[in-house]
Amino acid sequence: MTQSPASPLPPPKERRRLRESTSLTQAQVAAKIGVTSETVRAWESGRSTPRGHKRETYAKFLASVEAEGPAPAAKAAAATTATATPVRSRRSVGRWDSAPLDQGQERGGGRVRAAAEAAGGESPGPAASPDDATKAFDRLYTYAAPGLLRQAYLLTGRRTLARESVERAFQLAWERWPEVAVDRDPAGWVRAAAYEYAMSPWHRLRPSHRHPEAPPADSDDRALLDVLLSLPSSYRRTLLLYDGVGLDLPETAAETEATTPAAAQRLLHAREAVAEQLPALAVPDQLHRRLTELAGAEKLQAPKSTLVRTDGERRTRFWTRSAIAFTVLIFGATALTVRTAPTRYEPVPAPGAVISGVPPRTGPGPLTQADKKLRDKLRKSAMSGPHRLAPEVD
Structure with a gap:
């Protein structure tokens, strides 16, 4: 008996692009095929490949998206998800100035859409004009900065460093806004930059x-903060992302640049x-609640987005001018060297030859009796010779 050839599948990046063209989350595609969202994420990242009946179903879905366009596939998948699966509950939604820890990000897909809804606009994308880019950046900053400031405080235990980390992260995001605007998770991009700066050993x-x-003023808050700061930086960051922010384990591993088992x-x-x-925090839910309370106990105020953008632009101009001045200095030094350097070979003078038989040079010595x-x-x-001429006074 011969087996039928496996249904062809596009590359992992093309699978993800086809799904995003329909504005569907991984959970909706998983519900249509009959698998979990983690499985769809593994298929799109290339870590695994579907087999058997699931492969055929997945191949037909991608083919329908590519042939019919995004609208019919999106409606069909949305209808299937609405009737077959309930809405997945969020572990943490909102900002850190309220009860939850996260910044409106739910476990799994759809974080960009959640961030845009919290900011009161559409999903950030490539801006058509500078005004649109400024508005999109301000919405992202208003949405993500307060919670990110409290996360940085739990990472470092320093209010000034936490504020500086958030400012530097958003300045870097504004400098690279064309890249950040098209990212699947702009808030996660800024969070990773802030964490890297906050935990720098320098x-x-x-x-x-x-x-x-x-x-902190409260003794329980001081005890929890001391325990957090006593952990290694990698452990502290993993604990905060998973039990604080509420990311999945694969997402936590990806953001900390580690494998999922690690x-x-x-x-x-x-x-x-x-x-x-x-011992009271041995239960993860209690730990999550205490992290929320500790983060909300500090009244940390993020600066205005206008100030962050202005400082970032000023810093960029300063380093750009410094780089130009340094380049001009190197160019001038090179030109001077080329101008003054010899254009032909000049042989080195040969060392002097040693001549024997020459008496050594001596200075005047003491007078002998004959000399005296x-x-x-x-x-x-x-005295008996001619008179010496000497001036006389008239």
Whole structure:
């Protein structure tokens, strides 16, 4: 018996592009095919390949999207999702100044859409004009900055560094806005940049970081913050992303640049360290609640988006002019070197040859007895000679 050839599938990037062209989430596609959203994510990333009946169903879905266009496939998948599967509950929705920890991001897909809805506009995309880019950036900043500021405080335990990390992250996002605007998760892009800056080991060399800042007023908050800061930076970041922000384990592993098993081990060790010193937080839900309370206890105010953009542009202009000046300096030094350098080969003078038989040069020595007699004779004989000319006073 011969097996029928497997249905052809496009490359992983093309699968993701076809799904996004229909404005569907991975959960909606998974409901239509009969798998989980994690499976669809693995298919689109290339970590796994569908087989058997699921492969045929997935291939037909992608073919229908490519042939019929995004609208019919999107309506069909949306109808299937609405009738077959309930809406997945969010673990954490909202901002850190309220009860939840996350910035409107739910586990799984659709984070860009959630961010846009929270900001009061459409999903960020490539801006058609500078005004549109400014408005999109301001919406993203208004939505993500408050919660991100509290996350950076839990990472570092320093209010000034947390504020500086968020400002630098958004300045970098504004500098690379064409890239950030088309990203699937702009808030996640900024969060990763802020985390990297906040956890840089070079901050310990700054004079202002030689002394710790004032701890929280509440004793429980101080104890939890001390435990967090005692964890290794990778464990602290993994714990905050999973139990604080509410990301899935694969997303946490991707953002921390680790494998999923490594991220799981970091999470387990971090929970064990917290539970060892604070037994009341051994339950993940209690830990999530306490992280929320600790983040909301600090009244951290993010600067205005206009100020962040202005400072970022000023910094960019400064470094651009510095780079131009340095380039001109190098060019001038090179031109001067080329101008003054010899244009032909000049042989090096040969070293002098040693000549033998020449007596060494000596200076005047002490007078001998004969020399003294001759000197006295010459002095006496000078008196009998002609008179010396000497000026006379009139």
